Amino acid sequence: MFYEIKAKSHVRIPPSLLNKETETAVLLRLNEQFEGYISSDVGFVVCVTEVLNIGDGIIIPGDGAPFYETEFKMLTYLPELQELVLGKITDITNFGAFINMGPIDGMIHVSQTMDDFISFSKEKTLTGKESKKVLKVNDKCRARVIAVSFKDLTNPKIGLTMRQPGLGNVKWADEEEKKAAKKSKDKGNK
Numbered sequence: 428m429f430y431e432i433k434a435k436s437h438v439r440i441p442p443s444l445l446n447k448e449t450e451t452a453v454l455l456r457l458n459e460q461f462e463g464y465i466s467s468d469v470g471f472v473v474c475v476t477e478v479l480n481i482g483d484g485i486i487i488p489g490d491g492a493p494f495y496e497t498e499f500k501m502l503t504y505l506p507e508l509q510e511l512v513l514g515k516i517t518d519i520t521n522f523g524a525f526i527n528m529g530p531i532d533g534m535i536h537v538s539q540t541m542d543d544f545i546s547f548s549k550e551k552t553l554t555g556k557e558s559k560k561v562l563k564v565n566d567k568c569r570a571r572v573i574a575v576s577f578k579d580l581t582n583p584k585i586g587l588t589m590r591q592p593g594l595g596n597v598k599w600a601d602e603e604e605k606k607a608a609k610k611s612k613d614k615g616n617k
Contacts, residue, residue: 428510430503431476432469436460438497440484445493453497454478461501467577470505471530504530506585510572511594516564519551526568526587533585535570540589560599567597 438460444452457475464472477500484493506512512533514526523536537545540562543555553562562568571594574586589595 428505428507429473430470430505432501432503433479433498434501435496435498437494439490439492439494441492449481449484449495450478453481453495454499457497457499457501465577465580465583467580469501469503471503471583473502473504473530475499475501504528506531506533506572506575508572508575512570512572512587513597514568514570516562516566516568519547519553519562519564521547524553524562526570528585531583531585533570533572533587535587535589539573539587541595542590560596562596569594569597569600 436457438453438456440449440452440456444455447455454475457478461472462474466472478497479500480498482496484495486493506528512526512528514528514533516524517527517532518525521537523534524540525532525534537547537553540553541555541558541560543558543560545553545555547553551564554560568589570587570589571591572585573588574584576584576586578584593600
């Protein structure tokens with residue numbers, strides 16, 4: 428889930444940015460400092476969106492750069508269990524697929540891709556034996572978050588499933604809807 432969070436921090440403005448407006452320099456430094464930051468409390472910081480308040484600047488002897496206490500808003504993504512996500516398949520391996528959900532890739536184990544026996548091909552596709560459904564790189568898919576781990580903050584893990592109705596390749600859902608509509612129409616003609 429995406430959140431807009433208010434935060435406070437001290438920001439150091441290096442002398443190279445002193446020729447800019449204070450608010451512009453502070454926003455640049457905040458984005459440098461927080462963009463890509465990962466925490467189990469706030470999730471993945473996408474960007475700092477707005478500077479709300481800039482306090483008086485102070486200079487620490489021997490530094491030459493002003494420090495400002497700043498209040499700001501940032502956009503974060505914190506994955507939640509059972510959340511539905513839409514993304515694009517970025518890679519397929521023999522053990523599963525990786526789907527880009529925006530700020531991070533999640534992993535769909537091969538057993539969670541579809542209700543079928545799955546085969547992996549050298550062309551990086553996963554194919555269902557009976558259903559003939561194919562999953563390949565760049566497919567748009569819907570998935571559900573089933574596991575979130577921030578145990579290693581440098582490499583957080585998001586586990587996903589596509590083995591529920593309406594999930595999987597969006598083309599599969601479109602085909603299912605067409606089949607259901609045709610079946611309904613055929614019943615109405617009898």
